[in-house]
Amino acid sequence: MSAARRRRGVGDAALFRIPLILIVAAIAGIIIVGPLAVVFSEALKLGFGTYLSNLATPDTRHAIWLTVATALVAVPINTAFGVAAAWAIAKFEFRGKGLLTALVELPFSISPIVAGVAYLFVYGAQGWFGPLLEAWGVKIMFAYPAIVLASLFVTAPFVAREVLPLMQAQGSSEEEAALSLGASGWRTLFSVTLPNIRWALLYGVALTNARVMGEFGAVSVVSGSIRGVTNTLPLQIELLYQDYNAAGAFAAATVLVGIALLTIVAKLAVERFGARD
């Protein structure tokens, strides 16, 4: 690549380059690999049998199930939203486009705790719709719907963020060709646009999934953390940790580390195959 082409640029002297690479890699090992490794080390401290039985406790199993159930609903919704937002922003010129882009990215800079508190004031007993919902007998707060809603808020920008730059760079000439050949709008979306952005979309979906499954702050406010009922996996980790059941907490954490590593694999796939396209 470019580094090979350049013979001796700034900082390319071996006396500078090699120590810098070693220092940067060593720090990455300490601060990024260390936390991943310690999760497995702590989870397996008492042996593999204990690890499996920790994972199989009813509360942890329920937490895993609830987390998966949340992702199954939240990830498709935010994927559809991300594609719709990217379609509007990338393919059209309109007034207020900059503002819309900023709005899409807004949840990214808001603390998850603030998001959770904000939802409480919409659907909670003291919130706008709380009394009405109670009268109708609909339970949103401290139940599954609130967990999904809070997850939707926190992960809304991820798909759009990944596919938008690519859609902007690709322009819309291929879509225009498909339309002039008589394809419908939806057909164009599914057979031209989505295949063109599939690798970025895959990474956006993987990242959204990882963040939905791992969301802690917002969910801990709106779920009420009811043991075995509204405890998602990250909340279950906290609960076990506060109960001084470190091995149980880290066993549950290995599931989420596994999902994070799969997300990274998706990213590597995107880079390899996305570059080839």
Added chain:
Amino acid sequence: MPHSVLPGFRLALACTLLYLGVIVLLPLAALLWQASGLGFARFVAVVTSERALAAFRITVLCAAGATVFNAVYGLALAWVLARYEFPGKRLLDALVDVPFALPTAVAGVALTALFARNGWYGALLDPLGITVAYTPLGIMAAMSFTSIPFVTRSVQPVLEDLSTEVEEAAETLGAGHWRIFVSVVFPALFPAFLAGCSLAFARSLGEFGAVIFIAGNQPFRTEIAALLTFIRLEEYDYQAAAAIATVMLAAAFLMLLVTNAIQLWSLRHQRAGR
């Protein structure tokens, strides 16, 4: 009117606006409405109470510390990834994304285990008299971890696109490497670098999951603003929670404005450079 022959503009825009309205703006409006129920004088009293001020100060100082770490380390990381070829480069590049993909609660328990007195790192630091777990240093470590990717991912593409001609020209004029870095390379990176720093700072201000495990959460010493909001909720003091959350929301908006201003400026900067 949109200048495009493509269909679906109205539908896509309507879906986007409706979704943002229901999922993002409605809750934020409810939060502001709840906070406004306090009245101005009580709002000020809540957010300037000694405990709240201490929490804001700790949050801002620790976030600043974490951002300084990431400014230096993130830049070095971006430099190494953009400029050098070495074995394991793809692995290192992939590792940068781990803090984005790893749940914050997992990061929190893992860092606490590492830095506890009998942990892998704590056992090494303890004889030196350095305690990280349950101190502001621990908060900084957690905030640093969760915001590692921001500076690197902002700077790395700019560094990869930077043409080497200017550097070579500076070299033929007899400038030393350090001088070239300071007066040629760094100014070109600066807008992206600043944007990355402000994103990292914003993220650190709001971080909750990674921090609460390692912080120890003592009022006036290691209690962050996000936690204080949570504590007020558990005490059923909803208006106080709303007030503190509103200040955090305002800080997030301010950081967003700063980041966007930097990005606009950097766009102009790039155009002027051509």
